[in-house]
Amino acid sequence: MRRTAPLLPALAAALLLTACGSERPGAHDAGVGAGGATPQTAVSGPAVDGVRITSVTIPSASPAASGVSAAYEVTNSGAEELTYTVIFDFTASGGGAVTHQKVTVGPVGPGRTTRGTVRAGSLPPGAPSVTGVKVAEVTAVPVAEAPAAPGVCPPSGIRVTADDGDAAMGLRVVGLTLENCGERDRTVRGYPQVTLLDEDRQPVDGVRILRGSGGIATVTGFDDAPRTLTLRPGERASAGLMWRNTTGFGTAVDIPYVRVRATPGAAPVLITPHLDLGTTGRLGVSAWRAAAQQQGAHGAGAP
Known part of the structure; x- marks a missing residue:
């Protein structure tokens, strides 16, 4: 595909x-x-x-x-x-x-x-x-499970989207955005729940999903502890997926689909960031935080 x-x-x-x-x-x-x-x-x-x-x-x-x-x-x-x-x-x-x-x-x-x-x-x-x-x-x-189109608020009142990603020296970071597009306040805490899927949209085994960077790289804010966020209508939170595309021994892994649940029990959204994980077998996930605090791969240094 x-x-x-x-x-x-x-x-x-x-x-x-x-x-x-x-x-x-x-x-x-x-x-x-x-x-x-x-x-x-x-x-x-x-x-x-x-x-x-x-x-x-x-x-x-x-x-x-x-x-x-x-x-x-x-x-x-x-x-x-x-x-x-x-x-x-x-x-x-x-x-x-x-x-x-x-x-x-x-x-x-x-x-x-x-x-x-x-x-x-x-x-x-x-x-x-x-x-x-x-x-x-x-x-x-x-x-x-498709992400809501721009300007469209799903019945849940929460819209989850992913950006096109950022790359620096083999480091990859894809940003996730959670927008409260409903009419009441929403409380968010913790990490996005992600499931990696192959080209047939079936779960992929053998990849460790880490809370925070897990030593993949140092990116400002990526390892911040979870905080309770109260989002008023129109406000946003953000998180990130981080990995390296290093290829060593073994078969390189490409993940075309990622199923994201903003919070436990939330409706799933299927995004297509195409994670070229190489043979690293690791994916870091940051906690939700105020959108203005989200950092990309710019300025990231090796661990």
Whole structure:
């Protein structure tokens, strides 16, 4: 359901080129090339985990411009309603990614197909011309566990989301945010409860989940003791996941899905941070704390 190379380094490189966007599926939009022609090329390649590019539009006058787009379709061949996250790579003639876009599609019911269009967006000066588009990565989350969309408050009144992560010298940190989007105060204490899942969304054994950094690295605030937080409506708490992607002897472990419960008994939320744990077998989890105190990997030092 995903590329074999670790995701986060690839995302970091792509983010240097352009910000990662997100769009909902919509009607196909064909680009218009020189002379009013529509330079749309049909694509008949196989689907990647249910996602298939059906056509690519590259303006002949300026293939590096924002008019580059691809029409796609997402088919759910499973038995439950799913929300998909798809990363599309816009590639140069050599096959390397010039930029990428992340698209959220869904919910898509069992046996249903949803169609949409993804656009490259503005490219920086000097970027190579885009000559193709490919499906780089697909993750699918059951609708009941999908993170709430921006501006949407789930029935629980608590919205849990994850950021795109931060990387520094092989150290990885993904931030979790808990927002009280309801109408009454919420009390939070302790650590997020996390369960690591493989590409089939089944539990992964052999990885130690540590409270705090567990000696993985020194990051300001990551080892702070749990405190009781009372969140008024609109206030947030934050926590973090920390690991290193070191690979030594043994088989490297990649965790595409993490099931997060904000507090014991809370409804689970399934996030897709793609933990490239290497062969370290360790994941640190910080306690919930006031959002302003959350620190990323910047300034982290080796233990």
